[in-house]
Amino acid sequence: MLFKVEMTVNIPKDLPVAEADAIKLKEKNYSHALQEKGIWVHLWRMVGQYSNVSIFDVKDNAHLHEILTGLPLYPFMEMEVTALCHHPSSIK
16 A cells, blocks of 8 residues: 655754754654655655655555654654556556
8 A cells, every 4th residue: 555654853952962862863864764664655745844745655544643753853753645656657
């Protein structure tokens, strides 16, 4: 199942920089592992924002929920999730 997920990160200003940096490194490693497995199919930065648009290819809703709640930055995120399906005019 394909899902588009828009994520906006809001790290509290009072979070110590070293702690924020450690969480961001864990997030990067987590996302790299999911990309290498073909689960996190696309990842794009939204210009001028601490936000991204991502495409996930997962087994089901529960699988996506597990992945998203496993994100190290999850406690600081707002997300919008949209289920996707094949478009009949697509040549792929």
